[in-house]
């Protein structure tokens with residue numbers, strides 16, 4: 001397939017690119033800093049772009065089969081709209097280019113998965129550190145759900161840099177109110193790519209943990 005990947009210089013996005021190339025997909029990666037990517041492959045096209053600047057990303061959507069987003073950032077303590085504004089621009093670029101399939105990472109703990117990232121996150125990390133980030137992620141999910149696209153939202157537990165395991169738990173009841181469940185970024189990437197071949201989670205926000 002022809003895949004457009006957003007967030008490819010990030011820790012999960014990089015796994016998406018590596019695994020996508022290994023599976024034989026043709027990949028276009030939209031990144032802010034091309035030099036940071038350091039992956040060179042015949043099936044990889046790297047485009048400099050910023051999701052907050054629509055003109056810098058729109059033309060790369062042309063002719064793609066699906067869009068995968070691992071967009072994220074570390075501006076935790078301040079009010080931010082990067083994820084929601086970026087997602088508005090992604091949805092708009094998809095519509096302009098008649099693309100339908102969109103798979104996007106958010107997180108357990110958002111919207112109807114509230115409290116499912118474990119007690120420590122519920123009582124401390126989310127209200128104290130991630131409050132604005134999660135508010136923006138919640139908006140991001142709602143925008144995707146109302147987009148009219150063929151979307152799947154992937155909600156991981158706490159991410160690790162552990163190795164790829166192709167056996168993991170996924171579904172609508174994933175997560176734990178007490179314990180923080182983990183999942184490697186490599187496994188999240190694997191699950192996202194697997195969803196390209198399946199409609200099981202079409203129009204669903206699905207949790208994933210070990």
Ligand SMILES: NC(=O)c1ccc[n+]([C@@H]2O[C@H](COP(=O)([O-])OP(=O)(O)OC[C@H]3O[C@@H](n4cnc5c(N)ncnc54)[C@H](OP(=O)(O)O)[C@@H]3O)[C@@H](O)[C@H]2O)c1
Nearest residue numbers: 007008009010011012032050051071072106107157158159
């Ligand atoms: N950490 C956890 O435990 C956890 C748990 C659940 C879900 N998540 C979510 O999972 C997602 C992926 O996490 P991660 O750790 O892989 O993220 P990450 O390493 O921080 O990568 C984020 C990516 O988004 C890109 N990006 C940020 N702003 C952009 C913009 N304006 N235009 C284009 N690209 C932009 C970054 O580009 P640059 O390289 O240029 O900065 C980077 O490639 C995030 O949404 C995160 O919140 C994390």
